[in-house]
Amino acid sequence: MSSPEQLQLILEPQSKVYFDPIIVLDFQSLYPSMVIAYNYCYSTILGKLAYLNDMKNPENYEEIVLGAMKYQVNKDDLVNQVAYKNIHVSPLASVFVKKSTREGVLPLLLREILACRIMVKNAMKRTTSKKRKRILDARQLALKLVANVSYGYTAANWSVADAILGKGRETLERAIEMVQKGDYSGAEVIYGDTDSLFVLVKNANLEKAFEIGRKIAEDVTNSNPDPVVLKLEKVYLGCVLETKKRYAGWMFEHEKDQGKLDAKGIETVRRDTCPIVADVLEKSLELIFAQKWQEFGKYLNRIVDLMNSGNMRIGKFVFCKEYRGGYSNKAMVPQKKIAEKRVEKCRFNAVLSGERIPYVIVDGPPGSTVYSCVRSLREFATNPKLRINLQYYLQSHILAALRRVTDLLPTEIKLLPLASKQCFNLDCTRIGQTPWCIKCDKNGDELVGAMVQLSRHQKARAKIRRTCQSCQSCSSNLAEKQIEECANFSCLLKQTWSMMNRAEMEKVVENHKLY
Structure with missing residues (x-):
């Protein structure tokens, strides 16, 4: 079996913080669309173009190896298919018959799955029950995932998988070229990843960006066979591109939206940070x-x-x-x-x-x-x-x-040395042997401020004891010892109690010279 020859297209982003609108366009179900549009399937492939060329010399022609199978193509049938233009050659020179000759199993399967998903999404729009809407949403998402993973199953045969991947890459490259050469108010593609492209429109407002985005989506969709569709997904009004697959932006899905932060690959959405x-x-x-x-x-x-x-x-x-x-x-x-x-x-x-x-x-x-x-x-x-x-x-x-x-902006962040751990006054940088430095230890105003904070801590601790009743079966207040022994570290009250104990407010007040 031949080795894989193709990778998805990922453009190197122009790392920068952008304040002009950035249009994000996305191909809907790109790989399933490639399968349906070009009839890619293990049941429609005729093999590599190089193998078929060997048919000119019958003595050199051997059986075509396709996955775990071997087969031969009838020369007369192939000539007829070529004569009537019933074959399609993928970007990596794999030959497939068109739907007019034989519809593949994968295209038929995916067409029905996607049609079912559209039906479920339409039912979602009509229902008024929130519970039923959640169920239907889960079903349409499941159908989407089934359609997308079908490409993974075809990887058992690299000829079919490479054809799907290569055609998807070619479709994205053609869309990028259309944007660069088209009349779209100087729009510039600054990033592309697998099935999406980011288009910068300089000196434009939000409404203009949506207008240009819809025009690009319509033109690219019309240049591709059904069911390949380029969709205007969102517009970023403020965006930072760090590296590949690491970006964030202030997202608008419609012109009248309030906007919200959307991120991928950075710390705001990663689970391995605090x-x-x-x-x-x-x-x-x-x-x-x-x-x-x-x-x-x-x-x-x-x-x-x-x-x-x-x-x-x-x-x-x-x-x-x-x-x-x-x-x-x-x-x-x-x-x-x-x-x-x-x-x-x-x-x-x-x-x-x-x-x-x-x-x-x-x-x-x-x-x-x-x-x-x-x-x-x-x-x-x-x-x-x-x-x-x-x-x-x-x-x-x-x-x-x-x-x-x-670092992508003309600015710099510097962290000054943290305030002394020995002095309770955060504005003081002096160091002492007690919670107070020499100067603050003689200042009555600092003592008053510490006593106010101690009072707040005592009230907060009393409130925590009252609130923690819900964690036990009896209605009596929890003693401090019981709260210390509580093992529910995900509880916000337990976390607050633990951090308050470390503040040692009683010690701070008692150690002041004027107390």
Whole structure:
């Protein structure tokens, strides 16, 4: 069996932050459409063009190998098909008969699946029941997935698979060429990926971008056989292209939409990062696309102050990465460390491959590695002396994610040294032996502020005890010891309680000289 010869088209993006509209167009069910439009199937293929040329010399002509089968093509039948133009040659020189001669099994199957999906989607529009609409939506999505994976099944025969892939690539390349050469107000293709293309329209507003997008979609659709359809999917009014398959934009699906953030491949949609990174990046992108530069700077400063104050829930700092198993003994993988500790405590508590392991990174002694600072949620929650390593989260994750965007802008983000851990006053950079520095220890206003915060903490702790009644069968308030022993680390109240204990507000007030 021959080896695969074709790959999907992925253009190298022009990495930049764009503020002009970007039109995103997408071919609907590209590969199933190629199968139907050009009758690609294992039941309609005649083999490679090179094999058929050997028929001129019968002594050199051998059986054609197609997958696990061998067969011969009748010379007279082939001549008749060529004479009546009933054959189609794929971009990689595989020969297929047209539908007029024989309709393939795959095209017939996919045509019925897609027709059924359209019928289900029409039923969705007519129904008024939310429950039934969800059921129908799940069914149409299932039909879509079945249609798309049919291409994967044909990979058992690379000749058919390459024909589908090659024709899809050729269709996308032809669409890109039409946009570049067409009269579309200077539209420029800045990125293309498999079945979609991103078109930049400079100096245009949202309405103009939608108008141009619809014209491009109509022209490309008319230039292709049925059922190949190019659809205007959305318009980005503000977009950042980082690398292949990593982008985000402020998305509009219609002219009257309010717009929302849409992202692919970056930290806002990835599951292997912590929530604080996703939240900060999402809000930052929103401000950048709106070109609110002063608000962007103030927002980052507020986040740093909030993190440094210790008033942020532990859940915001939790990584939840997949345990893959099969790690070597020398592998320095956080998931592996947590999994080994679980087994040490109980051999029946083994981690399964594919399971996601939550953990946090805490402060360690000078020179310690990140791996040595990995702690499970239970370890962190039960040890009030542990502190989140804010410097690591800021430098290695939050700023790293932001700089992948801001490096494409004429701006720079710098992180000033965090405030002293010894002084309670975040605006003070002096260092002392107690929670207060020498200056703040004599300032009555600082003591009053700390006492106000202590009062707030006490009220919040009382509220948590009252609220936690819902987690137990009896109606009496939970004692503090019971809350400490609570094992529900996904509970927001438990996370808040744990972080409040680390604030040590009683110690801060008691250690002030004027108290």
